[in-house]
Amino acid sequence: MALCQRYAQTVSLLLAICGAFATFPDxxxxxxxxxxxRTSDKYNCSVSIALQTVDGAVAAAQGIVDLSSGRSANPxxxxxxxxxxxxxxxxxxxxxxxxxxxxxxxxxxxxxxxLLARNxxxxxxxxxxxxxxxxxxxxxxxxxxxxxxxxxxVPDFDRAxxxxxxxxxxxxxxxxxxxxxxxxWSPLELTTVPWVAGQWNxxxxxxxxxxxxxxxxxxxxxxxxxxxxxxxxxxxQSFQQSSFLPPELKDAILFADKGAPKDYxxxxxxxxxxxxxxxxHNNHDNYNVSGVFAGWTASNVVADAxxxxxxxxxxxxxxxxxxxxxxxxxxxxxxxxxxxxGAFNLGFFTGHAKxxxxxxxxxxxxxxxxxxxxxxxxxxxxxLNIAMAIATNIETDTQQQPAHALxxxxxxxxxxxxxxxxxxxxxxxxxxxxxxTCKTAEExxxx
Numbered sequence: 319m320a321l322c323q324r325y326a327q328t329v330s331l332l333l334a335i336c337g338a339f340a341t342f343p344d345x346x347x348x349x350x351x352x353x354x355x356r357t358s359d360k361y362n363c364s365v366s367i368a369l370q371t372v373d374g375a376v377a378a379a380q381g382i383v384d385l386s387s388g389r390s391a392n393p394x395x396x397x398x399x400x401x402x403x404x405x406x407x408x409x410x411x412x413x414x415x416x417x418x419x420x421x422x423x424x425x426x427x428x429x430x431x432x433l434l435a436r437n438x439x440x441x442x443x444x445x446x447x448x449x450x451x452x453x454x455x456x457x458x459x460x461x462x463x464x465x466x467x468x469x470x471x472v473p474d475f476d477r478a479x480x481x482x483x484x485x486x487x488x489x490x491x492x493x494x495x496x497x498x499x500x501x502x503w504s505p506l507e508l509t510t511v512p513w514v515a516g517q518w519n520x521x522x523x524x525x526x527x528x529x530x531x532x533x534x535x536x537x538x539x540x541x542x543x544x545x546x547x548x549x550x551x552x553x554x555q556s557f558q559q560s561s562f563l564p565p566e567l568k569d570a571i572l573f574a575d576k577g578a579p580k581d582y583x584x585x586x587x588x589x590x591x592x593x594x595x596x597x598x599h600n601n602h603d604n605y606n607v608s609g610v611f612a613g614w615t616a617s618n619v620v621a622d623a624x625x626x627x628x629x630x631x632x633x634x635x636x637x638x639x640x641x642x643x644x645x646x647x648x649x650x651x652x653x654x655x656x657x658x659x660g661a662f663n664l665g666f667f668t669g670h671a672k673x674x675x676x677x678x679x680x681x682x683x684x685x686x687x688x689x690x691x692x693x694x695x696x697x698x699x700x701x702l703n704i705a706m707a708i709a710t711n712i713e714t715d716t717q718q719q720p721a722h723a724l725x726x727x728x729x730x731x732x733x734x735x736x737x738x739x740x741x742x743x744x745x746x747x748x749x750x751x752x753x754x755t756c757k758t759a760e761e762x763x764x765x
Contacts, residue, residue, distance in 0.1 A: 345733075345734035346369060346376050346731060346734050347376055347378060348730075349727065349730030349731050349733065349734055350367045350368075350369060350376060350377065350378035350727055350730065350731070351378040351380070352726065352730060353365075353367055353378075353723050353726035353727035353730055354366070354367050354378045354379060354380035354381075354391075354723065354727075355380045356723075356726055357380075357710070357719055357722055357723040357726065358380040358381035358391075360719075360722070361710070361712060361714075361719045361722075362381075362712075363381055363588070363710050363711055363712040363719065364379065364380065364381035364382055364383045364391040364395070364585060364710065364711045365379065365380050365381055365391070365708065365709070365710050365719070365723055366378075366379040366391060366393060366395055366397065366622065366623040366708070366709045366710075367379070367623060367706070367707070367708050367723060367727050368393065368622075368623035368624040368625075368626070368627035368628075368706070368707045368708075369627060369704055369705070369706050369727075369731060370624070370627040370628050370630070370631040370635070370704065370705040370706075370707075371703065371704050371705075372636065372703060375624050375627065375628065377393035377623055377624050377627075378393060379391035379392050379393045379395060379623075381711075383395055383585035383586060383711055384585065384586045385586065385588070385603075386586075391585075393622065393623065393624060394622050394624075395584075395585050395622055395623075396572075396582060396583050396584040396585065396620055396621055396622050397584055397585060397587075397620070397621070397622070397623070397692055397694060397709035397710075397711065398574075398579055398584055398587060398610050398611065398619075398620055398689050398691070398692040399617075399619040399620070399621065399626060399687045399689075399692070399694050399696070399709065400617045400619075400687035400688050400689030400692060400693070400694065401534065401616065401617050401685055401686060401687045401688060401689070402619055402626060402684075402685045402686070402687035402694055402695070402696045402707075403537075403573075403613075403615065403616060403617050403618055403619040403685075403687075404534075404537050404615075404616060404617075404660050404685050405630070405633060405634075405649075405660050405661055405684055405685040405696070405697075406559075406562070406619065406629060406633065406640070407537055407540055407541065407544070407559075407615045407616070407660065408466050408540070408649055408659055408660020408661065409562070409633045409640040409641045409646060409649070409660065410544055410559070410562040410640065410641070411462065411466065411540055411543065411544065411660075412640075412641040412642075412645040412646060412648070412649065412659075413562055413640060413641040413642075413645070414543075414544070414547055415462075415641075415645060416641055416642045416645045419547050420462065420543075420547075421462070422461065422462050422463040422466075422648070422659075423461050423462070423463055424461060424462050425458070425459060425460065425461055426449065426457070426460050426461065426462060426465060426539055426543065427448070427449050427450065427457060427458055427460070429462075429542075429543050429546055429547075430449060430539065430542040430543055430546055431447075431448045431449060431450075432546065433542060433545060433546040434446055434447050434448055434449070434506075434542070435447045435448065437506075444506055445510070446506055446509070446510065449539070452509055452510070452514075452515050452516070453472065453515075453516070453517075453518055454516075454518075456471060456518045457472070460472070462540070462543065463659065465536040465537070465539055465540050466536075466540065466649075466659035466660050467657065467658065467659050468530055468531055468532050468533060468536060468657055469521055469529045469530065469531065470521060470531065470533065470536060471518045471519040471520060471521050471531065472514075472518075472519075472533050472535045472536055472539070473513060473514045473517045473518065473519055473533060473535060474514075474532065474533035474534055474535055475491060475508040475509065475511060475513075475514050475534060475535050475538070475612075475613070476491055476534045476612075476613065477489070477490060477491065477513050477514075478491075478492065478593060480715060481592055481715065486592070486595070486596070487591065487592045487593045487594070487595070487715065488593065488594060489591075489593040489594055490511075490513060491508075491511065491609075491612070492589075492593050492594060492609075492690065493594050494609075495607060495608075495609025495610075495612060495690065496602065496607065496609070498609075499578070499606055499607045499608060499609070500578075500608055501608060501609070502575075502576050502577070502608045502609075502611070502612075503609065503612045504554060504614075505538045505541060505542070505554055505613075505614040505615075506554070508535070508538060508612060508613065509535060509538060514535060519531055519533075526654050527654070527655060527656040527657070528655065530656060530657055532657075534613050534616040534617060535616075536616075537613070537615050537616035537617075538613065538614055538615060538616055540615060541554075541557070541614050541615030541616070544557065544559075544615065545557040548561070554575070554614065555575040555576065559573040559615065559618075560573060562640055563629075563640070564632050564637070564639040564640065566628075567625060567628060567629060567632065570621055570622070570625035570628070571619060571620075571621045571625055571626075571629060572619070572620040572621060573618050573619060573620070574610075574611040574618045574619075574620050575611070575614065575618065576608070577608060577611075578604075578605065578606045578607055578608045578610060578611075579604065579605050579606075579607075579610055579620070579691075580605050580606055582620040584605075584620055585711050586603055586604075586605040586691075586711060587603070587604045587605065587610065587689075587690070587691025587692040587711050587712070587713065588601065588602065588603055588604070588691050588711060588712045588713070589601070589602040589604055589690055589691045589712075589713050590712050590713060590714050591713055591714060591715050592715055593715075602690075602691070603691070604690045604691035604692075605691075607690060607691070609690060610689050610690045610691060610692070611689070613689075617687075617689050623707045623708065623709050624707075626694075626696045626707035626709070627696065627705045627706055627707035628705070629696070629707075630684050630696045630697055630698050630705035630706070630707060631698065631705035633646060633698070634646060634649075634650075634661075634683065634684065634697070634698035634705065635698050635703070635705055636703070649661045649683075650683050651663040651683055653665070653671075653681075658683065660685070661683040661684060661685060661697075662683065662684065662685055662686055662697075663682075663683060664682035664683055664684050664695065664697040664699070664724070665680040665681050665682045665683075666753075666754075667682075667695070667721045667724045667725060667728075667752075667754050668680050668682055668699070668724070668725070668728050668729070668754060668756075669725055669728075669729060669740070669742050669754035669755055669756030670756060678700075678701040679699075679701050679702070679732060681699065681700055681701060682697050682698065682699040682700070682728075683697055683698060684696045684697020684698060684705075685697065686717065686720065686721075687709075687720075688713060688717050689713070690713060691711065691712070691713050692709065692710065692711060692712075692713060693710050693712065693713050693714065693717050693719060693720050694707070694708060694709040694710065694720050695707070695708050695720040695721065695723075695724055696708070699728065702728075702731065702732060702735055702736075704731060704735075706724070706727060706728065706731075708720050708723045708724055708727065710723070716746055716752070718744075718746045718752045721744070721752050721754070722744045722752065722754075724754070725742055725744045725754035725756075726742065726744075729742045729754075729756055738758055739758065740756045740757070740758060741756065741757050741758070742754060742755065742756040742757075743755050743756075
């Protein structure tokens with residue numbers, strides 16, 4: 319049975335790739351397929367990888383997307399992309415800045431308070447008419463730049479606390495979402511949970527990376543800025559995030575503002591974290607959990623991997639079709655920064671980023687994605703002039719499987735495009751994935 323299932327899976331993969339992406343040389347398809355297979359085999363999950371270049375797209379998929387039916391992965395499968403949404407929200411903000419709507423150093427309170435006041439007048443149950451009611455004087459001087467760069471003290475509604483020093487992993491929002499799987503939390507509801515409303519964190523400086531305090535609530539506030547600029551004064555769902563997409567992606571990228579993954583044709587997503595578990599790990603299928611999309615403009619993109627690779631290409635690559643290049647360039651983190659303005663430094667996952675001798679192959683930026691049952695990564699890599707998107711249908715404590723797949727896939731593609739054979743290894747490390755280490759075949763033979 320297992321052999322038959324593996325054969326059917328392979329046939330499905332090859333038909334999907336060759337039928338939809340037949341213009342690319344075999345070397346690129348083989349590189350992505352190998353990365354998908356190795357990652358899927360190691361983590362027992364589905365993996366979808368897509369590559370976008372100036373000449374077109376190529377994709378591969380591997381694994382099982384529904385454990386109950388045994389259905390095999392296909393490159394056209396849709397995934398929930400979590401915080402990958404943030405790079406698009408950031409680019410949308412930069413688009414408005416380019417038009418003179420406001421500046422990076424504009425304060426957020428005057429931009430969103432009129433919207434909050436109008437909504438409160440319509441529905442007093444919201445109980446919020448200004449951001450100062452949530453965070454007092456602490457929020458009054460916070461700017462768009464600080465929200466984009468994760469440099470504020472605004473608490474994270476997604477307050478997952480990983481297991482450290484022997485303490486159990488806790489996640490209060492996850493517990494609520496699983497207890498009420500049909501409930502779609504509105505953005506303003508998420509700002510009023512007890513660990514957000516009335517709280518403020520001290521954002522500290524860190525060695526090498528500078529001031530950094532990751533909070534998805536920042537991107538809810540940026541969503542309110544976008545909504546206010548659009549002139550909406552009704553329900554938050556009335557704001558059309560897709561209005562910032564290039565025309566060719568309007569039907570390919572979905573923004574979930576209600577419902578669960580099943581309602582968007584997404585694959586099953588499995589929570590394998592240890593959050594809220596007395597011992598062991600979860601094995602929670604979130605296919606029917608609306609809370610997967612809690613976070614709105616922080617985490618609600620649904621799409622297949624080729625569409626997200628194209629989105630990264632359109633944002634950061636030569637088209638610059640979401641916002642003008644000189645504004646997108648301001649989003650890009652420096653060589654030693656972990657985070658820019660809505661963009662992680664993905665060079666750390668390429669195997670070529672070194673603190674003292676950084677190869678051009680070690681440059682890349684985009685965003686990691688982690689939501690309930692799904693983890694991913696998408697970004698642009700200028701030395702190869704490619705965009706890449708990787709989705710998996712599991713969520714783990716360390717988020718390492720997308721970074722692991724990126725290590726394999728990026729260097730497999732580099733081998734084809736540059737004619738160099740890179741020997742790479744991956745070591746799990748920290749909360750954001752792990753470390754990719756690469757050498758050329760010649761260097762690996764040196765003692």
